[in-house]
Amino acid sequence: MSDMITADLVDLDLSADTKEAAARSLAERMVAQGRVTDLDGFLADVAAREAQMPTGLDGGIGIPHCRSVHVTEPTLAFGRAADGIDFGAPDGPADLIFLIAAPAGADDAHLTILSSLARQLMNADFTSALRSVRDAGAAAALIRGEEPAAGTDTAAAPDTAADATGNAGEHTQDAAVASAAASADATAGSTTTGNTTPTPATGGTPDETPAERPFRVVAVTSCPTGIAHTYMAAESLENAGREAGVELVVETQGSAGFTRLDPAVIAAADGVIFAHDVPVREKDRFAGKPTVDVGVKAGINRPAELISEVRGKAERGEVSASAGGGTPVERAGEAGDGYGTKLRKWLMTGVSYMVPFVAAGGLLIALGFAIGGWEISKAPAVTEHFSWTQVDSWAALMFQIGGVAFNFLIPVLAGYIAYGMADRPGLVPGFVGGMISSTIAAGFLGGLVAGLLAGGVVLGIQRIKIPPVLRGIMPVVVIPLISSMIVGFLMFVVVGKPIAEAQKAMTDWLAGLSGSNAILLGILLGLMMCFDLGGPVNKVAYAFATAGIAVQNPSDSAMKIMAAVMAAGMVPPLAMALATTVRGKLFTPTERENGKAAWVLGASFISEGAIPFAAADPLRVIPASMAGGAVTGALSMAFGATLRAPHGGIFVVPLIGNAVLYLVAIAAGVCVTTALVVVLKGLRKTAPDASAAGQGAGAATSATQQKQPVAA
Template sequence: MRISDLLNQEAIDLNAKVSSKMDAISHLVDLMDRSGSLSDKEAYRQGVLAREQEGSTGIGEGIAIPHAKVAAVKKPALASMRVNQGVDYDALDGEPAKLFFMIAAPEGGANVHLEALARLSKMLMDDQFREDLMQADSVSGFLGIIDRKEAELDAEVQKKESGKSSGEMTVDQQGYPVLAITACPTGIAHTYMAAESLEKKGQEMGCPVKVETQGAEGAKNVLTAEEIRQAECIIIAADKNVDLARFDGKRVIVTKVSDGIHKPEELIEKGLHGEVEIYHHIAGEETAEVKGEGLGRSIYKHLMNGVSHMLPFVIGGGILIALAFLFDDYSIDPSNFGKNTPLAAYLKTIGEFSFGMMLPVLAGFIAMSIADRPGLAVGFIAGMVAKAGCTFANPAGGDVNSGFLGALLAGFVAGYLVLLLKKLTAKIPRAMDGVRPMIIYPVVGILAAAVVTTFINPFMGIINTALTNALNSLNGTSKILLGMVTAGMQSTDMGGPINKASYVFATSQLSEGNFEIMAAVMAGGMIPPLAIALCTTFFKNRFTEKERQSGMVNYLLGLSFISEGAIPFAASDPLRVIPSCIAGSAIAGGLSMAFGCTLRAPHGGVFVIPTIGHPFLYMGAILIGSVVGCVILAVLKKPLQKMGK
């Protein structure tokens, strides 16, 4: 498949007028929709925005390649636009983006289009090609430039293949001093741009570099065992896990895929002449950490890895427990409420099984994020020791309640203990490598993590008990204020660190029996999209036609507790949207607390309303908060006519 098969004239705009990153994405999505490639335009746009949250697709050099691989794409396609004056797109080099190619890839099915997308990504690394596209005076001329460049690349490939078949000595046979692997999460654009950048810079430096690309269509240009044996260094430029086992005993540089795009000379020079650690593979390990990551970011990443794996257990268990109370008969035996009837007893038992896994799973996956697979079992057991509240005086547990905080700390202890064991055993004979993952890590690691966790349990128990007692003692104004603060945090960054901190805190309190905080937080998270949806409905003159269309989707997102639906509006007008949403969320959270609403399930939106304590009052709190946010936003935003639009 050729690029011209994916990009038609209706999806190209050479004179786009956009003023922000969100405008650029919206305009490109509209162009993409014209090609008939989307079954759900808004779902595709949300997929693009989700990809942007992982890292900007503004790769620098005036290029941006926003993309998404989602079910909302009916067939693979490209859309392109040129913004001659440039627009701030949070590019990696800080420069405005002028040339845009948006990629739409279907979630499943054949991947015949991926070769063309890979070819386009490589072509965009050519300075002259980009300049020619910027100078094109018509859409047909724009497409003609792409066709000619693509034909040129095809000819180069054929020439290379012809040289191999004729028996000419090639670099492949002579060996490469530097090898590389590039990979990005979606495997569509950055993977191939990094590969092209490394190969091109290697040629300029007189140091041929062979790059294996691990893209969406699988590994291409795979490094051979002989090439690896002859190479002086291997560069891993990747933002996802890469199997390093075959590089045992070689000098390996592990870095980000963006460094492969923007720092190829630095990486190659370091690979040839710099101090690079020799990688020693350990059975059971597959990946290495990217260097240069800040401590705060690293800790946050490990914590979020544990939380993301924990949430399915909490959500599933919490909803089943809530349903047990909904279907039970309180009058049979108030002291056994939740298990009085066979159905309720079964639901509550299964829910408790799931809910009971929360703390071990949290600790296990924090440890795994830190130390890879060897950390998983160690973290699980440390989490169970924390959950049981084991002490040296009572190894069976039950004396203290270290709770969520104890399990969280246990996960970090387990992970870093395994890392310590790796370093301490790094010098053992190679013949004994199999002993490390099979005996040393599980036996020594589990014992050491359990001992440390047992030691800290009493201290964590004191902290956890004090926090629980303090929260339980809150009433009146203090209680309402707590609900306002935790709910308001949901609207500050719409799925960012502050939002997640509020959510994790509320989730942690579920295991302590504090169900009111979770209700307030979910109410706060539902407000941003609902307030925006109401405002686009009742104050239409404050929004463009595109924004009003997007606003309708926010009704569903808000009712489903998906606060990210407000991100496009917040990004385009943060000074008005964010304060309005924070105010609405705070009001909803405060009212939820005042009404004594409770929630045992940490997700679900309106779909779990029947399981909420005081459901009608809770819906009232959400409605009032949404209206408050809507009205404040309407007051802050002036009608478009008055702004000259």
């Protein structure tokens, strides 16, 4: 690692007070050494990685890192902050900061060396020596795994007790640094990496009985960048396995590639641990075994608990119902998520799968009305009458295809809520329960309940200890059969009718909204659409609106709600685009560039177009956006604008009732948000920190590019 870090890339008195400032200070050293070509561009990539998941680790360590086109060669910079800097670690601020920069096309050898540093960070002697070393050159040597050069000042403070006997303090410190370096090297060399063939820690053959050999675990670790967390989790799990007397082998799926575990090792394993934040590659190899599936940081912070958990599952005979184990929500979330957080994710899983059906079906129905008029709903089935030369026949075709798509909404919602809870075994009872909800007119609320019931029933069945001979047919026959019977009974006999009555009451209330009540609802929906710009609150408002029009003949009130929701969702990106046009000096160059794209995103009803601005300056952008959204929602409801299509922005204006006033409502909200943003930014006492804003903008832009342009 001799060419990755030098004394010039070490700051033992890092004075930054935020993680952004710390990254900038260390990155400036990289720029000075010619390792980074574009400071702001590189920092934007660092911020984008940080936005995916905090890089703080227990033990006072922060490891901001990224792969970037602005990095010329793999580089490390190290800073030591006496007061600590918050990198999002559970146990508090970090005093040891490593900024890891890898080129976008870094070769495997360099990335493997970088992974060895990640493993060294799990060594207490190594981190202790870094906290006490006094010379930048010695710190760089320690990180490289070398002994400090003779005469290098690595002593602790002069007033230590050891100094009472002359130079003992310096000698002791030299020994500590050398010992840590040797220990780190030994650890890095003895553990499994992405480019070595993993072998079990102890002997034994698959034919041995459990009583004759230790408990065996195979694990896979991975993180978005594949540089640091991947290898730290591997090291942590291996150390915990040795302490617990468990035979544990890790496959690190990092940026340096990965070497597949020997199939024989997997076959002989008693359990599987996945510690990952990106999908595990070739997961089917691990199907049918007791599995613990968590985020990569759980592998770093609580490896002993994970080993104990997988051991308990093996003793109870619990196996993964599908390859990889763990539900989609568990795989996507942080370890330790509460039930409230999981419930929200379960519901959003169902909504996210439902939205494409809403968009496709709604737009087809709206186009059918636009071409054939409102009477098209009474047209005969196209299977009985269709003329290639008649416009009305094509309009009827679109309308009827859209109607079929709408018939899937409630089953898909329920099925994928259950999928989010229990993975693939939840799909069958979820879809069955959702279809029953549609049959008994329990609607959107019934779909929510059916999905939760289906997921809960499947999870309950999976906890039952099953004889090994039956495990193969459980996910294919037993679970679908029993869970569908239970969910069907509950929906038909127990909860379906009360839910249907509640659904009818809510529909009747919406249909009766008028005057000030409708305006207040428009304000509320506008605030929700602009609060988190495509997040859960935004999705709740959108799902509420689409549920109302998800029928072939929606009420006038339901179409007014849909219009208000779409209008409010268009305001934030359009307002940011306008603000960057009229007062460009208040924004960074990156934000002004994002403003150009925001015109198109806003016009297309993609609220995420405002995320780069909100990420860079949330205290000004989000309140201003909410104010404009509330104005637009209220005006849309007051003007009586209606919308049958669930998406489309300005491209479905011909399908909007009172279209001119609808556009006036959007323009008013855009002007309000633009004015507030300009005023609030202009009131700042100091000029905007272009670099910080650029980081936030870059992070949010990266996140935005990964989103699906639906549900605004």
